Amino acid sequence: MFRNSIRQKIVGIAAGLIVLAVITSLLSMVMAGQVGHLLDELTNRYIPAYGHLARVNIRSLERSLAMRRMMMAKMQAPGEDGGYAAARKTFDEIEPAIKREANAARVLIDAIIADPSTPSDNAALGRLDDRIDNAVNDLLMRLNAENKTLLEQLDAQEFAAAKATTLRADVLRDDFSNKIEGIRGDMLAQVASAAAKVMSAQQRAIIISGFVTAIAAILGFVFAMLVGSGITRPVMRLLEGTREVEAGRLDGTIAITTQDEIGQLSAAFNRMIETLRHNQRIRETFGRYINPRIAEGLLEQPAIAATEGQRRIMTVMFCDMKGFTSLSEGVTPRGLVKIMNLYLSTMSAPVHAHRGIIDKYIGDAIMAYWGAPFVEEAEQTHLAALAAIDMVGQVNQLRKDLPELLGVRAIPADCDIRIGIATGEALVGSIGSEFMMSYTVLGDTVNLASRLEGANKFYGSRSLISEATAAACAATIELREIDRLVVVGQTQPVAVFEIIGKKDELSPAQTELRQHYADGLAAYRERRWDDAELAFAAALAAVPNDGPSATLKARVVNFRQNPPAADWDGAWHLESK
Structure with missing residues (x-):
């Protein structure tokens, strides 16, 4: 199943749920039909049969009342035959009505007995049928005989005999009414029993329907969970892997447990991670030779390599190691490499910390710059001055680390640094040939920074900056003017300042x-x-x-x-x- 595509899995889930819903619906329909059939029998047979029996009793009372009206009419003065005729007509019409009602009740009871699709007490209903037959054929016939005699006596004006016949007829009528009343009571019990069966069937249908619905829901949920987990677990693993990549952790891979689209996506994700690891190794290696921010820009936007140079206001720094020549003469090549690595790492850290770009290492010299697009123009001189202050602050630690690095008690020469910083317009961009390009800065500002670094030798200072640099960072850096210089390569004098420290320190x-x-x-x-x-x-x-x-x-x-x-x-x- 888990080898199928996601579309097949989803269609399978939907089809399974539809089948369960159809089964539940069919069961509900069958049970509702059964309840409806029982209710139909109750309303169309039991209750009408009871109604017919009730009307038989009422008709019997109406017939007795008509007989008394006839007697009263006969006992009236002669010439009052109109009342007798009306009562006689009513009396004659009631007997067929009683038989019709009784027969209608029997027909319905027989229909209930004959229907095997509904539960009923056929024995009790059969006894009711026999009792109705006996009451109609026995008692009613005897009552009719007495009534016939009574009518003859009334016609003969034999009122004393008619009174005695009336008493006998009342006894028979009461006996008939009592039997009908008993039959009707038993029929009412059958109606109540049928109603109870309807209610029981309805409750059973509700319970079964609820049970089947619950089973269908559970099965559907389990089925959906089994199939859904086969989809969601790989997706969650893929999501976790994506978060790991987003956090920069490219060590892990995603286990492939399915062969659907998510499995294919997981395999592609693993290949992507491997490619990212490879690119990261390239980026890390590349970043050791080119400033990481420039390297990242070149990797993400290769078109930057073809960008034409632009003239921008830049702040350029040169840093050189004082006494390097004397120091290098007294150590082995391996020791010299250690010295250079320690020195360049120590002095490059403040540049990185203050968002500067290290352009290149020229022997023991460091060239760095600040400016667009890496920092805002308004903050470049401040950042460069802070970097120079921190670099000077690292000199004492460097003097302590060098002897320990070389395994000697003292270094041959007193090492120190010289820094030159200049701010002004410079050419910035990718400059080089079709064989090699370099993202760098060129111009008089670069030359001036280099000359100021060298001017430290003549003044015995550590960090000299140009007038433009001093004017831009004077609000945050403590400075002092050193002199007015005409450096090599220029004809106009420039004011030169020295960085003393941070503002108010x-x-x-x-x-x-x-x-x-x-x-x-x-x-x-x-x-x-x-x-x-x-x-x-x-x-x-x-x-x-x-x-x-x-x-x-x-x-x-x-x-x-x-x-x-x-x-x-x-x-x-x-x-x-």
Whole structure:
């Protein structure tokens, strides 16, 4: 049965339920017919027979009353024969009526006895028939004889004899009435018995109909459950498997227990899961070489690979490892791979956490960017600055993990990081050739970010950002202006800022450092060398190892001895990357 199609199963369920309903209906019709037949006999035979017997009794009383009217009429004064004639006419008409009623009752009783399709007390009904026959043929005949004598006596005006005959006739009439009354009582008992049988048959029909209906319902329910479970169980397993896939769990498969459409669907579902597992392995592998969000977009929308570049406002970050060359010279190739993996994993985590896209790894350098379609333009600089803060915060832990990773007490060089961030218009999109494509960013903003990362070497700083970046994130990030630079490849000076920390989270020393540095920078640009030197010295007193303060103080000393040109605008030209 479970090898059939779902359509055949449903049709089978419907056909079974229809058959059960038809059987129940036929049984109900048969039992209702039996009850109807009994009720028909009760209403068309028993009750009419009882009615005929009741009318026989009434007719007997009417005949006795007519006889008395005749006597009264005869005893009246001569000439009053009109009343006698009317009473005589009534008297003569009643006798045939009594016989007709009695015969009609007997006919109905005989019909009940002769019908074998209904239960009845045939013996009691036969006795009733005999009693009716005796009453009509015996008592009625004797009564008629007395009545005939009475009529003759009345015609002869023999009233004394007529009175005696009347007494005898009354005795016979009472005897006839009593017999008819007894017959009628027994007939009433038969009517009640027939009515009780009708009611019993009706109750039996109701009980049987209810029982058969219950059996049909139970059988139909069991049949539907057996067939339905063969459909619903595979569907529930398929639903559970779908929920597992929706939750990202692709480990299981669905057991195939039927060969219908659901079984075929389950087999197709298992093949789909296997394909999804294969695609997930591809996605996971692919995501190790390309940012997962870009990889997912390429897998779900292959047309993105052919998208032409667009110019958008982007924030680009470059991060490099300070002292990498010295560090790499003192370790084995395997150890160097461990260092690089640890360093890149540690520094990439904040970028991922703040929704940045890692574009590529260039040796020990990390290139990342923020912007559409991955983040909103208004939040890209804030996210990039937060990522830079977290990356700087990971340096101390990295210094602790590297010796343990290499199995040495201390690393050969003091490792640190340098970060450069720039915001501006850049070309974004899939760029490459027919052999290889890369979803990346290009333009002056990218070059500026790279140059700012390198500028950290000259200032002894960790994270330098462009003026556009600083203006966009100033509401949430604590900054200080470092200098005005003309980086390699550009001719116009740009203001450069350093990320100090998150808004309202500076220590008193950092706050003092920023103020003294700002005073020294203002004096430096106004060529007030003494004031500038004092201010930078105060900044170093607040934070002794501050690289920008040391750099600018040394530059002030040099300018005191070798003043800049008269047209100097306060900008510093970097001669190397």
